Amino acid sequence: MLGVWLYFSLCSITFAQDSFQIEGSVVNANTLQPLEGANIIGKGLFSISSATGTFTIKNVVKGTYSLTISHIGYSSETATITVGPKMDTLKVYLRDTVTELEDVEVNGKTHKRKAQELATVSHTVSKDFLDKNRENSLMQTLKNIPGVSTINIGSGQSKPVIRGLGFNRVVVVQNSIKHEAQQWGNDHGLEIDQYGVETVKIIKGPASLQYGSDAIAGVVDIQALKLPGQNSLKGEVNLLGETNNDLLGVSAGIQGRKNKWFYRGRLTYRDYGDYKVPTDRINYENYIFELHDNNLRNTAGKEADASLGIGFISGNLKSETNFSNVNAKNGFFANAHGLEVRSSNIDYDSSNRDIDLPYHKVNHFKITNNTSVGIGNHTLQLDLGYQNNHREELSEPVPHGYMPTPPDSKERIFDKNTYTLNIKDSFSPNQRHDVAAGVNLEYQDNNIGGWGFLIPAYNRFTIGAFAYDQFEVHPNLHVLGGLRYDYGVLDSKSHYDWYPSTVNNSDGSTSYVYLQRAKNKTLDFGNISASLGISYIHKNTTYKVNLGKSFRMPLANELASDGVNYHMYRYERGNLDLDPESSYQLDLDIDHTTASFSFGASPFVNLFENFIYLNPTSNYYETLQIYEYTQSKVFRAGGEIRASTTVLKNLQLDASAEYVYSRQTSGPKKDFTLPFSPPLSGLFSASYQSKDFLFLGRPQVRADYRITAAQNEIVPPEEVTEGYQVLNMSFTAQMNLFKSAKPFDLRVKLNNVLNTHFYDHTSFYRLIDVPEPGRNLSISLTVPF
Amino acid sequence: MGFSTKIFFITILILVVASCTTDDNAAKDEQKPTIDINYNEGFPQACSQLVRGETYSFKAMVSDNAELASYSLDIHHNFDHHTHDDQDGECSMDPKKTAINPWIFIENYTIEDGLTTYEINIGLTIPNDIDTGDYHCSFSVIDETGWQSRTSVDIKIIE
Numbered sequence: 001m002l003g004v005w006l007y008f009s010l011c012s013i014t015f016a017q018d019s020f021q022i023e024g025s026v027v028n029a030n031t032l033q034p035l036e037g038a039n040i041i042g043k044g045l046f047s048i049s050s051a052t053g054t055f056t057i058k059n060v061v062k063g064t065y066s067l068t069i070s071h072i073g074y075s076s077e078t079a080t081i082t083v084g085p086k087m088d089t090l091k092v093y094l095r096d097t098v099t100e101l102e103d104v105e106v107n108g109k110t111h112k113r114k115a116q117e118l119a120t121v122s123h124t125v126s127k128d129f130l131d132k133n134r135e136n137s138l139m140q141t142l143k144n145i146p147g148v149s150t151i152n153i154g155s156g157q158s159k160p161v162i163r164g165l166g167f168n169r170v171v172v173v174q175n176s177i178k179h180e181a182q183q184w185g186n187d188h189g190l191e192i193d194q195y196g197v198e199t200v201k202i203i204k205g206p207a208s209l210q211y212g213s214d215a216i217a218g219v220v221d222i223q224a225l226k227l228p229g230q231n232s233l234k235g236e237v238n239l240l241g242e243t244n245n246d247l248l249g250v251s252a253g254i255q256g257r258k259n260k261w262f263y264r265g266r267l268t269y270r271d272y273g274d275y276k277v278p279t280d281r282i283n284y285e286n287y288i289f290e291l292h293d294n295n296l297r298n299t300a301g302k303e304a305d306a307s308l309g310i311g312f313i314s315g316n317l318k319s320e321t322n323f324s325n326v327n328a329k330n331g332f333f334a335n336a337h338g339l340e341v342r343s344s345n346i347d348y349d350s351s352n353r354d355i356d357l358p359y360h361k362v363n364h365f366k367i368t369n370n371t372s373v374g375i376g377n378h379t380l381q382l383d384l385g386y387q388n389n390h391r392e393e394l395s396e397p398v399p400h401g402y403m404p405t406p407p408d409s410k411e412r413i414f415d416k417n418t419y420t421l422n423i424k425d426s427f428s429p430n431q432r433h434d435v436a437a438g439v440n441l442e443y444q445d446n447n448i449g450g451w452g453f454l455i456p457a458y459n460r461f462t463i464g465a466f467a468y469d470q471f472e473v474h475p476n477l478h479v480l481g482g483l484r485y486d487y488g489v490l491d492s493k494s495h496y497d498w499y500p501s502t503v504n505n506s507d508g509s510t511s512y513v514y515l516q517r518a519k520n521k522t523l524d525f526g527n528i529s530a531s532l533g534i535s536y537i538h539k540n541t542t543y544k545v546n547l548g549k550s551f552r553m554p555l556a557n558e559l560a561s562d563g564v565n566y567h568m569y570r571y572e573r574g575n576l577d578l579d580p581e582s583s584y585q586l587d588l589d590i591d592h593t594t595a596s597f598s599f600g601a602s603p604f605v606n607l608f609e610n611f612i613y614l615n616p617t618s619n620y621y622e623t624l625q626i627y628e629y630t631q632s633k634v635f636r637a638g639g640e641i642r643a644s645t646t647v648l649k650n651l652q653l654d655a656s657a658e659y660v661y662s663r664q665t666s667g668p669k670k671d672f673t674l675p676f677s678p679p680l681s682g683l684f685s686a687s688y689q690s691k692d693f694l695f696l697g698r699p700q701v702r703a704d705y706r707i708t709a710a711q712n713e714i715v716p717p718e719e720v721t722e723g724y725q726v727l728n729m730s731f732t733a734q735m736n737l738f739k740s741a742k743p744f745d746l747r748v749k750l751n752n753v754l755n756t757h758f759y760d761h762t763s764f765y766r767l768i769d770v771p772e773p774g775r776n777l778s779i780s781l782t783v784p785f
Numbered sequence: 786m787g788f789s790t791k792i793f794f795i796t797i798l799i800l801v802v803a804s805c806t807t808d809d810n811a812a813k814d815e816q817k818p819t820i821d822i823n824y825n826e827g828f829p830q831a832c833s834q835l836v837r838g839e840t841y842s843f844k845a846m847v848s849d850n851a852e853l854a855s856y857s858l859d860i861h862h863n864f865d866h867h868t869h870d871d872q873d874g875e876c877s878m879d880p881k882k883t884a885i886n887p888w889i890f891i892e893n894y895t896i897e898d899g900l901t902t903y904e905i906n907i908g909l910t911i912p913n914d915i916d917t918g919d920y921h922c923s924f925s926v927i928d929e930t931g932w933q934s935r936t937s938v939d940i941k942i943i944e
Contacts, residue, residue: 286871286936343869398867401891405865405884502889569925569935616931618854620893623925625933669931671813714815716931 020083022057024090025049026069029742033232035094038071069094075128093743096226116542118470119480119533120207121589121602123147125200132702132732132747134780136247138194142220144704146640146656147204147602149678153764154299155245155275155773156330157189161762162204162218163604163638164660164677168555169217169581171207175224175322175368177385178211180418180444184455184555186764191326191364191389192222193305195238195251196266199223204640205604206550206585208529209482212440212464216550216583224320224370225264227313228257236784240270244751244776245300246352247272260314268305273352274331275299278757278774282335289335292349296770300355301330316374326364331355336768337395338567339717344396357409358395364388378427381438385420393450400566401622402501406451413449418442437467446556448495454565454572455557456495456518462488462553468531476537480546484529488553492560494520501622517562527551527580533587544589554578558612558629564622571621572614575629583608588639596646603639608632614675615668616716632667634674636660650689657682662713672715676762679711679721697734697743704728711761721766724758745782752776814930818849822924822936823872826904829922831872834941837917840910845924845936848902852929855895856905862887863921863939870921870939879918879941888915888942917942 026038026049034053040046042065047055062084070076074094081090115124123145135141139150139158150158151166160170172179174192182188203219211219228234235254241247248271255264274295282289291297304327311320334348335341337358346356369384391414397406424438444460468482500512533546561574584607591600610631617626638660646652658681662674687702710723729750734743755775759766821827828844835841843858864882869875888911896903905924923937 341868341871343866345866396867398865399861399884399887401859401861402889502891569933616927616933618927618929618931619895620855620857620925620927622891623857623859623893623923625925625927625931717933 019059019061020085020087022060022065022067022081022083022087022090024055024092025053026055026071026092026094027053028074029093029095032742035071035074038069038074038092038094040067040069042067116537116591117472117478117535119478119535119544119546120203120531121205121544121546121587123202123204125202127198130194130197130200131745131782132730134194134747135751136242137189138192138197139190139220141194142200142202144683145202146642146658146683148202149762151186151676151762151764152760153187153189154296154301154330154332156270156272156301156303156328157187159183159188159190160218160220161676161678162202162220163658164636164662164674165217166676168214169552170220171211171215171218172220172222173211174222174366175370175385176381176383176422177366177368177387177420178214178418178442180387180416181362181364181389182391182414182416184557187332187360187393188391189328189330189362191328191362193251193266193268193307193324193326195253195268196225196305196307196324197222198225204602205546205587206529206531206548206583208486208550209466209468209484209531209548212442212484213462213486213488213527213551213553213580216552216581225255225309227311228255228262228264230257230259232257234784236782238780238782240778240780242272242776242778244773245272245275247778260312262311262313264309266305266307268303271302271353273300275773277771278752278755279771282769284336284341284769287335287341293352294774295349295352296333297348298331298334298356298359300353301328302355303328317372319369319371321367321369324366327362329355329359329361331359333765333768333770334358338565339569339767340567342396342398346396358393358411360391360393362389362391364390377429378425381422381424381426383420383422385418387416387418387420389414389416389418391415393452397451401564401624403451403497403499408451410450411452412454414446415449416444416446418444432472434470435467436469438465440464440466451498452566453495453497453517453563454561455555456560457493458556458560459491460488460553460556462486466529478535479533480535481532482530485526486529486551486553487524487526489522489524490553490556490559492518492521492523492556494518518560521560521576523559523576525553525580527553527582540594541590541592544587546587546589548585548587550583550585552581554580554612561629564624566624569624570616570627571624573626573628578612578629578631579610581608581610581612581631597644599641599643601639601641604637606636608634608636611664611674613664613667613669617668630667632669633665634662635665636662652687654685654687655682669715673713675715675718677711677713678762679723680709682707695736696746697736699733700731702730702732704730717767718761719766721759721761724756726756726758727753729753742784744784745780747778747780749778749780750775751778814851814928814932816850817932817934818847818853818926818928820845820847820924820926820934820936822846822938829938829940831870831874831938832876832940833938834943835911836943837911837915838913840908843905843907843909843922843924845905846902847905847926847934849926849928849932850901852898853896853900853903854927854929855893856924856926857893858890858905858907858922858924860888860890860920860922862916863919864916866919868921868937870937872938876919876939876941882918884916886914886916888912888920911942915942917944
């Protein structure tokens, strides 16, 4: 016994003879405030930072050590330090992360763990991902996630597509309120300031249970911003420049909190010119459009956004009110409006920054309030929302069919008000159950104007009630089951042409009639949604199985439209007998993650009982092809696979692939696919993080190589699209220019490095043979303060 | 790991099988019909001048791999130069002007069942009281599946 004691004390003495002391401090990289309680861990070394952020590790033998500095709510940092005489003190800057832990930590489970236990297949996108991958619109940024694609028109506008379905089949939620605009429209983008987004949850499957009608194919849930820390004040300015469309963008955000009150605000302005395509002429059918300086004529645009949020947090009450306004103006390619070839006297080529006709203007104003109160083991969540979406589509007035030249350029005007109320109660009757129940109410009032008619004015009221329970069978086995019922009333308003049409009567006479395009009609719909799923966690692997039924109420245009869409050369006829779409989906998800390697697969099988489809018929109406809203059975299957590994210490490789197979199994287009079906596509990425270099911290180089197969599965009026390969490169780093200031974030991105000429099957401009944008160099600088 | 690898490969297999089964492309009509006025009897040819009060036969050849269904003829004025045709060469245009009583001809026709080639032949007398000037004449055809093709030609109507 004495021998053992002696041995240890001797050892300590020996070590003490040539040992040193590591001293350092840990600070928050954004606020530069000291961080207390950070763990500093190295091989055989351990320390915790004090209230002043400092730490000391004594008795360290001479040598080189790698220390990991971590703190709850911050991303970990690794520092390499050479221990010896004349050592500097170590200073560590930690960045807070959004995804690490929730503010309210009930059972000490991380976000990640909670997501693993949840049976629904979802994907959470962090601020870090958004910052590194930022493209011209939020949806283009999210495109790098397997299973997510976009339908684009031009460089600044895109709408979400999840596993091949989009438009009104994907719900976008911001601050728990469904974003309501003119989602059905081909040339509609998403009116959300992407700089004001921190975390996005993507659900790739039917999610009506929680999100109601329209969440039939998936959800893009933009989550509430993280609460600022107590007594903090911080902000950032982001500057962005791009070469392809000569974009200049600036966004400035600020947030602060005293004790109980907090606030945040953001201003964003972007202005861009026509985008460049890697060709100097476009061949569309027999037409040839010569492009000036590779510019896609009249695709310039601008955007100005502002938002302000004020919140209060105290004890178990939290309430935040947000005001936001997004205003955008975008030009459309001038040589063709829709599919129609147009000539004009406008001198489009005099400047690549002017926005001439045809263009659209949109303003989206939104007020939301999110309040949650904890009462005993209940949490009551109340969400209130008001949105006004005002959209104007302007084009040169031109006569069409029996319509004479219209008096002005206001082709279509939409003005939509949406009022939302969600009430939800979550409670845990015991340790093993997490129960939630609630109601969602929504009222929409959609008005139309202008000389072109596409959809009728309507009012719509929907109410839905749901309940679900997550049951912990075993700490690693969770079952989630829920039921929902929705009821909706749609009241469409009558509409008459403003000009008379020539009608040949059966008795041989001719009359001139102001045709009725929509009728006054009240329709009501009811539907049940349900979901049942299991999550099983076994060591590093998570298995999920989920079966869901979702629905979507038919839209006013699907039910009641009766109008000529001259620019698409079609006449669209609604059908008042449409049933709500209902869809059944079986999802599997396997995820295996270890420190150095991870892979996952998420296959699915999906059946639509009555998919609403705009079917091109073989008949004409006033020389325009009749397209009819019909319902058909649809079978879909596919999924995503992903793998990533850290080959060397600083080299990470990622690979993913996505595929969807769609078939209409009944109806007039039996055996055909669905419109805008994304082709098989794979993305390979390699990123290398090198050591700090001069004033550059954590410099990282990344290459993304996308390989997309040809899309031979088409439906009229689409065309087969060839496959393509495109390379994007990026470089990110923190710039420590001034010792006292927080580091700047630098991002240099080179998209379409080889200026490849390719078509995207799901781009609206594909229909008129316009290729995707050419090479683009973008430089972004974020300056925190 | 072994178990999950197995599941992984099974799911890949399902994906591959799903992507390859029931591909009955052969039975599916994926071809647009064709439409053409560039043959001797095709009418009107680009930049033709048509005289008011005269009667003309508007002719185009259409064909399809499977079955033709219907066609249409649309003649409308282009006094504001809002569009141009898809034929070779540019026609000389009159100065822009405001329409007073423009000619509008809008008519649809069906093609009898079972045909894969057909010649459109529409006899039309140009009314005497309509505005003279630049007009745009467009033919279109749809097949049984719903594929459409169009062609258009710029013409002038003169006194």
